[in-house]
Amino acid sequence: MSVTARKTQAQSVGEAFEAFLNAYKLRSRYNETYLVAYWEKLMGTSIAQRTEKLYINRGVLFLGISSAPLRQELVLAKSRIIALLNKEMGAEIITDVVFI
Secondary structure, eight states: OOSSOOOOSOOOHHHHHHHHHHHTTOHHHHHHHHHHHTHHHHHOHHHHHTEEEEEEETTEEEEEESOHHHHHHHHHTHHHHHHHHHHHHTSOOOOEEEEO
16 A cells, blocks of 8 residues: 555554554554553563663664563573564564663
8 A cells, every 4th residue: 555545545543553553664663652551461460660761772672670580580581572472462572681
């Protein structure tokens, strides 16, 4: 679908939003923002409460964890975290996790 082409058929708001994200190549940034916004839902309250910093840059998730024992457990579960987040998004959004 061309950005300038106008669709004559009615579509749902969800479909229009998806078309917008794809047309303006915003899908990746939207997915990254979604992961940050829903961190607690995805990882649980106990991890979210101990997360001090959280951001994504070029597919790398940067995490600041206030609890050293929890940070060590998350380091050991790094590949599972990447798989869980990518599965939730339905695409490979996160390629690595760095603990800061």
